[in-house]
Amino acid sequence: MDFLKRIADLADFVILRALPVICGFMLVLMVVFIAYTVVMRTVFLNPPFWGDTLALFANVWMVFLGLIIAVRERSNIAMEALYQMIPARYGRLFRKLWALVFAGFGLLLLIKGHEAASRILGSYWELGNLPKSYPMMILPITGAGILVASLLSFVRPLDEEPHADEQEFP
Template sequence: MRDLDRKAIRASRRLNWLVERFCVLLLVLLILDVWLGVLVRYILPVSWTFTEELARYLMIWAALLAVSSGISHREHIGMLVVFDQFPPGLRKWLAVAFDIIAFGFFAVIAVYGLDFVERGFSRYTMIGGLPKAYPFIGVPLAAGLACVQLMLVAIHDFFSEDGITAAERVEL
């Protein structure tokens, strides 16, 4: 169990590094797509209608994937005003309880998201007749990443011997 907390936070930060870069890529593609949409609507004499739908999917993917990044740094929504009123020993167990509840929530989304993806293979986008399952796969993927990040930061926070939480730890 020794150094388990540091290994967990290291794995969390490495996974988060990849997710953050992928989110930046999605945002760059989103900006380019929106500009392309403006150009084809007002300047270029082509009728590409897929740009609005692609922008929607890119934005949804980026937002969903960013959830795991927030979890990695413990920057997700919380009631710290109430939480900080409890003694440190009780806070540790409350954090575990909240992590278990959040894990259950994201696990349910991941499982039902897979059914959502499966049904998406029978529906098609305006983007070259692409099955909607490909954009829809962002839901279970993001929920699965959130589950992994929740496990890693919970392991870190629970087994941390120095009492430093995932939110406070800066080194890899």
């Protein structure tokens, strides 16, 4: 049991501490690639052919990795607003249900994303013939991350106690 707790702690550390740093780094890379491309295009009239592609990859990876964080933190604003309008007991029940739905989505994305990434042909000539399957690997990575995050959210919520403003109804 102690081993499972350590695994869960490690997964929480990766999702809640490391992924935000990686997403921030992706955002910085996006800004750098776009700024460099704009300066080269407008000032020097010689835009790099790889700048837009790398900015796009950084954007896509940032969004997909951010989805893992959002699933773990249960940051869906619309759903959380709904949970505030219903009794706390039912809100916890719906949170558990959504955690299971996200786990199913993560499993689907893991399996089908890997199939899609491994079947895509071709390469990006502007990136030194980088196989197109490499950037697409974000799909199974995100699927695995969502699966882990949703299972953690199901068995170990970040906020186990109801909020002070929530009332418990019989």
